Amino acid sequence: MRKDSPALSVVLPAKNEAGAVGATVEGIRSRLADAEVLVIDDGSEDDTASMAKAFGAAVISHPYSMGNGAAIKTGARHATGEVIVFMDADGQHDPADIPRLLERLGRGFDMVVGARSNDSQASVGRGLANRFYNRLASWMVGQRVQDLTSGFRAVKADKFREFLHLLPNGFSYPTTTTMAFFRAGYPVAYEPIVAGKRIGKSHIRLVRDGIRFLLIIFKIGTLYSPLKLFLPIAFAHFLLGLGYYGYTFTVDHRLSSITVFLWSASVTIFLIGLVSEQITQLMYKRER
Structure with missing residues (x-):
């Protein structure tokens, strides 16, 4: 980071990610030595917290699992940076992509989302579902939404905190954030990324969380443009x-x-x- 760059916080929600969180934190710190790295331990039952601390992250632990969105809100409230990067702790997101997101953010955008390629989708079914969500959200907000559910994004902290009261506690925080930013008229950009295969078992359930994403789209749509x-x-x-x-x-x-x-x-x-x-x-x- 340049000396004139805004202070940066990197927030990683984590639940039972002991196998990947250490390498993720190490990758961030090796590239962004001055960044604040916050790992939000969402009631993990393994060594997620101790592994994150061992590699230099500050850890905030929930007393029990409150959900991915709740971890995001905790991280946003405690982050001290003017810019916050949210990314997964499971190894899917490459810390080497963070500078590209920050560079794009510096061009006048309030949020830059890491848009996954088709090859980065976890399964064919999830890829088809994401394309459907992207089209529906694009129609709702009147702008092209390239990746509605990507959890890898850089945001202006003050803008993001405006919508904390809207964020659900589950896995739908990217959907809510994207829809809210577009409807509020905040400029959003997409930066292509390649997401790796996660380490460990996914906490997302296609049908349950898919229905939740759909409801979030309609909820935000009715909130801003009924x-x-x-x-x-x-x-x-x-x-x-x-x-x-x-x-x-x-x-x-x-x-x-x-x-x-x-x-x-x-x-x-x-x-x-x-x-x-x-x-x-x-x-x-x-x-x-």
């Missing part, structure tokens, strides 16, 4: 009503009560979305 969700639903009700009207008019030459209900629901849903949009705008301005 019409993105309400308008398509309202339009779908209108089209269903129109289609059913065409059917009943052709067969019985009448306007059915179901058609009236669907059209009324369409108008109601649209108005709810419109009011929600105005409320979120007022709330966001008040927070700012």
Whole structure:
């Protein structure tokens, strides 16, 4: 790091990562000697904490497992750097990529995400799921999201802390952070990386956490731009009503009560979305 660079903290959430955390911390310290390295031990049952300390990291331990997102929040609250790099402690993320993320951050971005290549996906199913999440999130925020769920990112600490109250305690913190930054109008960049194979067993469950990621996308979408969700639903009700009207008019030459209900629901849903949009705008301005 240059002398005029902002102070840097590297936060590694870790749960039962004794086999990899030491090498990860050593890799960070060999390249960024002045950086603050925080390992958040999320109730590990092995030697994660002692291994991290042995290689020069400061360790903050949770009394029991509170979740990956909770570890991220703990790290963000205790980090002293103006810039925070979040990365996994399981060996997937290469500390050699950190300087590239920081260099990109220095070009005027508030967050730089390490975007994994297709070859870096843990499995075909997870790769397909991530592509679906990326497309859905891109539509929700109106910007291209290249890697919604990557946990390797560099952020401006003050900007990141604005959204701590939104972060879940589980594995969905990257999803929430990405959506929140885009909707708040903070510039986000993506830097290509190659993620290695993790050491040890993954704590993510494809179906359970996949559904959670999906709910997070909709949650953040409704928080910042409700019409993105309400308008398509309202339009779908209108089209269903129109289609059913065409059917009943052709067969019985009448306007059915179901058609009236669907059209009324369409108008109601649209108005709810419109009011929600105005409320979120007022709330966001008040927070700012």
